[in-house]
Amino acid sequence: xxxxxxxxxxxxxxxxxxxxxxxxxxxxxxxxxxxxxxxxxxxxxxxxxxxxxxxxxxxxxxxxxxxxxxxxxxxxxxxxxxxxxxxxxxxxxxxxxxxxxxxxxxxxxxxxxxxxxxxxxxxxxxxxxxxxxxxxxxx
Numbered sequence: 624x625x626x627x628x629x630x631x632x633x634x635x636x637x638x639x640x641x642x643x644x645x646x647x648x649x650x651x652x653x654x655x656x657x658x659x660x661x662x663x664x665x666x667x668x669x670x671x672x673x674x675x676x677x678x679x680x681x682x683x684x685x686x687x688x689x690x691x692x693x694x695x696x697x698x699x700x701x702x703x704x705x706x707x708x709x710x711x712x713x714x715x716x717x718x719x720x721x722x723x724x725x726x727x728x729x730x731x732x733x734x735x736x737x738x739x740x741x742x743x744x745x746x747x748x749x750x751x752x753x754x755x756x757x758x759x760x761x762x
Contacts, residue, residue, distance in 0.1 A: 629760045631659040632752070633702035639664025639691035641672040641730040642708040645742055648684045649749040658756060661698055667691035675730055678738040682746075704752070723752075 632650060634643035639662055647662035654660075668691045676686045699705055699720065706723045725748055730738045 628659040629657050630703040630756045631701060632661070632704045632706065632756075633698050634660075634662040634706050634708065635664065635694055636708040637665050637729070638668035638672075638731060639694075640668040640670065641675040641738070642725075642727050642741065642745065644671055644686060644689055644691075645675055645679055645745050646706065646708070646725075646749055648679055648686055648689075649746050650752070652684050653749060654753050654756075658753070661702065663692045663694035663698055665694050667693050672730055672738070674733055674735045674738040675742070677735045678742045681735075681739075682742070704756075706752070 632647075634646040634650075636643040643662040643664065647660045650658055650660045671686055671689055671691065679686050702720060704721045704723065706725055708725050708727050709729060725745075727744055728737075728741055730741050
């Protein structure tokens with residue numbers, strides 16, 4: 624019998640084309656089905672940032688086929704963690720949900736050289752988030 628995910632995480636940035644997509648991909652890659660993962664944007668772009676796609680490809684994660692999604696109250700309500708990355712006041716705040724704000728540079732309009740350090744910061748934060756989720760689950 625499959626076990627329920629340890630947590631549900633929603634990553635939110637403005638365009639859902641770079642930071643939140645990279646974070647969601649890292650969490651899925653590193654935690655597998657232990658964590659339910661979503662991402663969304665307050666003003667979603669038409670497509671993913673090509674530099675973010677390339678930066679993730681360099682670490683073996685393929686973002687091809689992913690599309691930006693609009694942020695909904697339902698997605699927030701269904702999440703144990705909502706991690707914002709510059710979406711400002713656009714994120715609805717609901718009781719019972721843990722909110723974290725990750726201050727990360729926006730990769731929009733930047734080349735892959737500038738996106739790599741952002742990608743690496745995101746990976747480090749996702750690894751710390753997994754550790755927190757695992758600790759809370761054991762408690």
